[in-house]
Amino acid sequence: MYDLFIIGAGPGGYSAAVLAAKKGLRVGIAEKQALGGVCTNRGCIPAKAYIESINLYKRIRNASRFGIEVGQPAISLAALAKRKERIVSRLVKGIELLLKNSAVDLYPATAEIVSPHTIRVGGTTIETANLLIATGSIPRPLPFPAPKLWTSDDVFALEKAPASLIIIGGGVIGCEMAHIFSSLGAKVTVIEALDRVLASEDREASSALVKIMREVDFITGARVCAIDGAGPHRVSVEAPDGARTLEAEHILACIGRTPVLPPGVKELGPDLRENGGLKVDEYMQTTLPHVYAVGDVTGAHMFAYAASKAAEVAVDHVTGGDKRMSFENIPSIVFTDPEIASVGGAYDGCSKGTFPVAALGRARTMEVNEGFANVYADANGRLKRISIMAPHATELIAWAGLAIDLNLSVEEFLHPPYTHPTLSEILKEAAEDLLGVSVHKA
């Protein structure tokens, strides 16, 4: 009999397991594939390992601007895949050790739900007081019949980049993939159904990215209606300027992700979201008694850090606490070059301060001059949203996220001295601009 049984050992599941064990609960966890889930094996870590190498490659190619003469560098997908394997296997071993040292029982098999308190896994029947579902998501299939296309699951095993690639979907994963493959020399076309790529980011970020990634052909407001051919593939597209057919060696579908429900749960009748995810309240409880859900399986905020934060909230509730998930203040991040990140809600009716990367001394020392920060505040001078397009924006957003989470005013945000010369000064200058006192903006 467990206090908490968890299905799925991605960032949502394994962090819940370790936390619950630290709080003295008896914990079991089932995982049918590798520990660490999509994040460690086919998502965040592999993608960022590739992007780190690619960004370094691009910097080496640009070395003469830094006063360094080097020969032509070479990069290969096979070498990137090997490096990724080394990183991932260490992290997976680390998670295994964490679970072991926390005395969490691991069941390496598919779990099936019989009732909110009874789970079947690998021939064993398990009883639990509480159940946490953290079964993640898989790439969403195209809504019409098509030949087998690549998804993000296939990319990290490739040994050679295609000469040409069509990416369907210009969201976070589609844009990161466009960055990876265009840097490797592929001719990349991104087809996006909405009127802009990265639709959840500031409009300015979308248009700046399209300008910066000039080697990529972005087609927006366009619908893919049919795909045929088994490589090269032909893609029929309805675009604002008319119908056309595009051809590429491969196609990568990045049209979102579908929650994966464990077998047996639907039969218990939980409330589901429109996209099939499990509906949860602010304590991460589903509508089934004693059944919690965290991460991608809830069909919202599909980021690893949202999954692990939700895990913390769910475990707190199981142990009688009152922590609540703040769904509005979950940052979003994109590892393009430059990186893009934002936190906070809608900015309609807010006043805005802005500052360009080009005017930052630190950015100049890095030979970077593209990007900006926007800071938005309401009529009471409280921060509502911060968005950044800059080197290391995915790091800077942590500081911005704290400010939004604490509901700070612009003045409070500006209270501490900001170190110089740093990229963080972009936040200071944008906030000062909002007050009309930015020293470095005429």
Ligand SMILES: Cc1cc2nc3c(=O)[nH]c(=O)nc-3n(C[C@H](O)[C@H](O)[C@H](O)COP(=O)(O)OP(=O)(O)OC[C@H]3O[C@@H](n4cnc5c(N)ncnc54)[C@H](O)[C@@H]3O)c2cc1C
């Ligand atoms: C290419 C790519 C890049 C990404 N980059 C980022 C990033 O930079 N930052 C970020 O925060 N997020 C990123 N994400 C998203 C991130 O990977 C997910 O949000 C995160 O993995 C969700 O965690 P999870 O715990 O909900 O589920 P998952 O990581 O999907 O783990 C779920 C686990 O449950 C297991 N499972 C499922 N059903 C069962 C069952 N019945 N029995 C036993 N086990 C089961 C699965 O095998 C899987 O291991 C990226 C995703 C992709 C695809």
